[in-house]
Amino acid sequence: MKKRIQLLLLPLLVVFPWLAILAAELPVIYISAQSAVHFRSPEPIKYVDLPGNSFTGDLPQENLLRLRLKEPMSELKKVESLGILTITGEHYFAQYKLLAADESQASDSEVEILPTHMLPLIPALPSLSTPQIHAKSIALISARENKALAIQKNQGVTLKLNQLRCVGELFFLDLSFFNDSQVRYDIEDLNFVVSDKKISRASNFQSFEIKPRFILSSQMSFHRTARNIYVLPKMSFSAAKWLKITLSEKQPSSRSVTLELSYGELLSADGF
Numbered sequence: 001m002k003k004r005i006q007l008l009l010l011p012l013l014v015v016f017p018w019l020a021i022l023a024a025e026l027p028v029i030y031i032s033a034q035s036a037v038h039f040r041s042p043e044p045i046k047y048v049d050l051p052g053n054s055f056t057g058d059l060p061q062e063n064l065l066r067l068r069l070k071e072p073m074s075e076l077k078k079v080e081s082l083g084i085l086t087i088t089g090e091h092y093f094a095q096y097k098l099l100a101a102d103e104s105q106a107s108d109s110e111v112e113i114l115p116t117h118m119l120p121l122i123p124a125l126p127s128l129s130t131p132q133i134h135a136k137s138i139a140l141i142s143a144r145e146n147k148a149l150a151i152q153k154n155q156g157v158t159l160k161l162n163q164l165r166c167v168g169e170l171f172f173l174d175l176s177f178f179n180d181s182q183v184r185y186d187i188e189d190l191n192f193v194v195s196d197k198k199i200s201r202a203s204n205f206q207s208f209e210i211k212p213r214f215i216l217s218s219q220m221s222f223h224r225t226a227r228n229i230y231v232l233p234k235m236s237f238s239a240a241k242w243l244k245i246t247l248s249e250k251q252p253s254s255r256s257v258t259l260e261l262s263y264g265e266l267l268s269a270d271g272f
Contacts, residue, residue: 026084026095026096026097027096027097027117028096028097028098028099029085029096029097029098029099029108029111030099030100030101030105030106030107030108031067031069031082031098031099031100031101031107031108032069032100032101032107033068033069033070034107035107035109036066036067036068036109037066037067037068037107037108037109037110037111038064038065038066038067038109038110038111039064039065039067039087039111039112039113040063040064040110040111040112040113040238040240041063041064041065041087041089041113041238042063042089042113042236042237042238042239042263043063043089043090043091043092043236044062044063044089044090045059045062045063045064045065045087045088045089046088046089046090047086047087047088048065048085048086048087048088049085049086050067050085051082051083051084051085051098052082052083053070054069054070054082054083055067055068055069055070055082056068056070063238065087067085069082081097081098081099082098082099082100083098084096084097084098085098087113088121089113089118091120091121091236092118092119092120092121092236093118093119093121094113094117094118094119095117096111096117112238114194114208114237115194115208115235115236115237116208118236128167128168128170130214133170133213133214133231134214134216136165136167136172136272137172137214137216137229137231138216139272140163140165140172140174140229140272141174141216141227141228141229143163143174145160145162145176145227146162146163148160148161148162149161149162149163149164149265150259150260150261150265151259152257152258152259152260153257154255154256154257154258155255155256155257156179156180156181156255157177157178157179157180157185157247157249157255157256157257158176158177158178158180158257159175159176159177159245159247159257159258159259160175160176160177160178160259161173161174161175161245161259161261162174162175162176162227164265164266164268164269164270165269165270165271165272166234166269166270166271167271167272168234169233169234170213170231170232170233170234171231171232171233171234171235171266171269172229172230172231172272173229173230173231173232173245174227174229175190175227175228175229175230175245176225176226176227177222177225177226177227177228177247178224178225179222179223179224179225183253184221184222184223185221185222185223185249185255186220186221186249186250187219187220187221187222187247187248187249187250188248188249188250188251188254189246189247189248190230190245190246190247190248191209191245191246191248192209192210192211192212192230192232192243192244192245193207193208193209193210193243193244193246194207194208194209194210194235194237194241194242194243194244195207195241195242195244196240196241196242197240197241197242198240210232210233210235210243212230212231212232213231213232213233214229214230214231215228215229215230215231216228216229216230217229235266236263237263238263239262239263239264241263242260242261242262243260243261243262243263243266244258244259244260244261245258245259245260245261246258246259
């Protein structure tokens with residue numbers, strides 16, 4: 001019976017990938033009566049559902065929720081779970097499991113609502129098929145390289161963003177690579193990571209990797225130049241973060257270059 005249910009769910013997960021997030025375990029937040037927890041949202045918070053009567057909450061800013069415990073910790077340590085907190089923005093909602101912090105677990109003071117925590121209020125339309133994504137990627141790479149939208153150079157290696165397009169729930173990034181040396185560049189990895197622009201305290205540093213939905217070419221080395229299309233799922237993150245694109249070379253040379261894009265630059269992507 002369990003196997004049959006899994007088979008029935010597979011087509012739904014293909015059409016609605018956010019169902020996989022819904023099925024995953026909720027993020028856990030540890031809270032104490034000594035300090036408040038601040039939840040930062042990339043968009044204005046429209047609605048908050050507090051679990052039970054043990055909490056107070058307010059919105060000091062439209063994208064910031066401050067949550068406090070009313071009960072003394074001595075009365076809460078025996079409670080395994082304090083309930084589920086729901087936060088709703090303009091286009092998403094996120095849920096967190098709240099636990100009372102004890103001596104072995106430090107409480108959280110700041111939580112950023114990440115794309116991995118968000119579920120869309122309106123389910124997305126079915127995404128493009130792989131053949132459709134491939135066709136659009138070919139059309140994109142066939143266009144001439146115009147003035148770079150963004151460019152970064154390091155250790156004789158240049159990473160250039162030629163075009164940035166958006167189709168439905170997907171971002172298409174047209175990237176070029178340049179090698180100034182006579183030594184062949186063997187690609188170790190090209191990764192996409194959303195991370196903080198400024199790191200004030202290591203404990204508050206939050207980053208997460210975005211896996212491409214599609215990569216046009218599997219080329220892993222080049223001598224002078226290379227160009228490729230990378231297709232990423234649409235994402236939302238705060239103005240305090242970058243989307244960092246890092247090209248890394250295999251050892252022993254290990255040359256690397258990182259290109260940083262703001263959320264505003266992603267929002268300016270043209271459709272096609």
